[in-house]
Amino acid sequence: MAQIKPNFQPAVKRIKNFQEIALGFPKKFMVDEAIRYSQCIDLDCDHGCPLGVDIPTFIRMVREGDSVGALAKIREQNDLPAICGRVCLAPCEKASCAQAADQAGVSIRALERYASDHGRARFAAKKVGITTGKKVAVIGSGPAGLTAASRLAKAGLKVTVHEILPLLGGTLRYGLPEFRLPKNVLDAEIEEIRSLGVEFKTNFSVGQSMKVDQFLREGYAAVLLTVGKNSLGLLDLPGADLGGVYYSQEILLSANTHFEDQFKKNPSPRIGDKVVVIGSENAALDCSRVCLRLGREVTLIFPGTPEDLKIYSDDLEHAKEEGLKIEALTKPLSILADAKNFAAGVQCVRMDFADAGESGKWELKPVPASEYLVEAQTVILASGFKTNSAPLTLGSQLLLNENGAIKIHSETFLTSIPHLYAAGDSVQDASSLVEVMASGKKAAAAIIKSLKS
Ligand SMILES: Cc1cc2nc3c(=O)[nH]c(=O)nc-3n(C[C@H](O)[C@H](O)[C@H](O)COP(=O)(O)OP(=O)(O)OC[C@H]3O[C@@H](n4cnc5c(N)ncnc54)[C@H](O)[C@@H]3O)c2cc1C
Incomplete structure (x- = not known):
């Protein structure tokens, strides 16, 4: 069936x-x-x-x-x-x-x-109230921070979420477009968490405005960092600095902060008739579908196979129905410029599996003499994210992993700085909503345990 x-x-x-x-x-x-x-x-x-x-x-x-x-x-x-x-x-x-x-x-x-x-x-959430007299600061209001805040409040702790942006939700608000996640659904979930007694402070930049030791001096027993990742794009792709080349965050932030009519009539940044999006995750698909809704011709390219896409199958099928052209097994080599130094197209090469070498692993390699050009006046880089650098301003003792993620103890979620915990995208290499929520939940449990002992 x-x-x-x-x-x-x-x-x-x-x-x-x-x-x-x-x-x-x-x-x-x-x-x-x-x-x-x-x-x-x-x-x-x-x-x-x-x-x-x-x-x-x-x-x-x-x-x-x-x-x-x-x-x-x-x-x-x-x-x-x-x-x-x-x-x-x-x-x-x-x-x-x-x-x-x-x-x-x-x-x-x-x-x-x-x-x-x-x-x-x-549905009426059970109210616990502050029963322990202990305070925890959560930094960042994305899904990891919201989940942790909810769990900590349910354990009777006084929780304050500090968010650098004017509105709450992190990537859920400023990344995912309205057509996948309506803002009123996000708002209702946040209100549910607020009703548990969680306090939210927006326009509050941790690192710049306040360091960890200041939180401790203000009586917080623990600080949990859930500050996410930033767009890195493909900085080493020749032509990435041309006009008409954008990071996925620029497009999605604009689509998520303008009224629909205004954005459709006069999108900022300007988007040409033909668009190439480079990437294989939701950010790439979301940018593609935003541009399709502006009536643009959009091609999504990435070097892997269609099975490598980290995207829910319905979303992929829907994007195809909406007219998205998908070029898998296609590696971008460079972005070509027009006479005014704006993007004119993406030079690509086809990829295929080379015979398994000594390692026994099948590897994707460029196919000889298979280079071709995809015309585009706008190129969106939606691949490669790095850990938000804000936490580095918290203290020189904060250690990172080789991949740039914040280093934590796998069970206690403690960073290299005492009383400072971290969770979510900022500690993980590849992640998804449910994974960062699980991470926020486990970090909250670790904090609750340590504050009890
Ligand atoms: C466009 C896009 C679409 C996606 N779609 C899906 C999907 O459909 N399904 C799925 O499973 N996953 C999806 N993901 C992945 C998922 O959204 C992320 O893994 C998740 O949002 C990460 O959660 P987080 O709480 O760790 O970080 P974030 O959501 O990035 O939140 C971090 C928060 O910290 C704040 N912050 C940063 N620095 C500071 C500071 N110095 N002081 C105070 N606050 C600060 C930020 O403003 C932000 O609010 C998508 C990702 C993107 C980019």
Whole structure:
């Protein structure tokens, strides 16, 4: 039996607007999908959710029509369920569990979204109140920081989140476009966390405004850094400094901070008729789909195979329906300039697997004499991110790993500076929403344990 899909805006319509693409499940389909799950052979399977959500129990509750109970069950482990229900990469759906062999995997992500959207109005979070008298500062309000703040508050700690930007949410607000994650969904999740007693301070730059020892002097028992990563782009790509070449963050920040009509009429930065996006992760796909909504012709290129894309399968299919041209196994060699020193195109080479060498590993190598040009007036670099450098201003004793991520103890989440913890993208090499949330959750548990002892 095929996977039951939620309703979506048709491609011809959604390509003209920035409104949410997925419209969710009608109740009947959703119950059918939950029933299909009940035919699974191993209902005790945990599906490998990094947050440890009890998937079998919440789906049973959905099937029985108890969306409030299902949401409460999800919230026991997941502090941002409506967001995960929309944009989690859903490793649970890929887990090699024992679903009946003739069936497609169940749409667990969409069922989570259904429980969140339908259960929210009647769900009331349990208020704990400050019971310990201890204060923790969280730096950064992305998903890692929000998750940690929620967990710490639920343990009775006084939590203050410090955010450099005027609005909360980190990449969820300034990276993911409205058509994948509406801002009102993010706002509602943040309000839920605020209602636990978490305090938020925006326009507050840690490092510049305040160092770790100042937090300690102000009575904070622990400081947790969740400051994310920055766009690095392909700085070593010849032509990356030409006019018309942008980082993914520039495009997404602009799309996320302008009104839709204003952005469509007069996008800033200016975007040419033909666009090449370089990258293989969500940031690359999101930039591509923003440009498609501006009526541009967009080609996404990356050196790996389509299987290397770290993108939820529906999103990829939707982008193709919207007109995205995808050139896998294509390595950019340089960006070529026009007479005014603006981008004119990307010189590329085809890649293919060379025979396994002595190492026994199949390696991707350029195909001889396969160079070709993709014309483009705008090139977006959406590949290669590095750890936010802000924490370095916190103190020279802060040690980094070889890949530039903040070095932490794998169990205590402590950095090389006493009382300073770190989690999320800033400590991980490759990461996704559910992974950084799991990291924030574990760091909070480590802080709670250390403050109890
Ligand atoms: C465009 C894009 C789309 C993505 N889509 C998906 C997806 O669909 N599914 C998925 O699973 N993953 C996705 N990801 C990955 C996921 O969003 C990130 O892994 C996640 O947001 C990282 O969370 P974080 O809390 O560690 O950092 P961030 O979300 O980056 O948050 C860090 C916060 O710290 C703040 N900060 C930085 N410096 C300071 C300072 N000095 N003082 C105070 N505050 C500071 C920042 O302003 C920000 O709010 C996407 C990433 C991008 C870029």
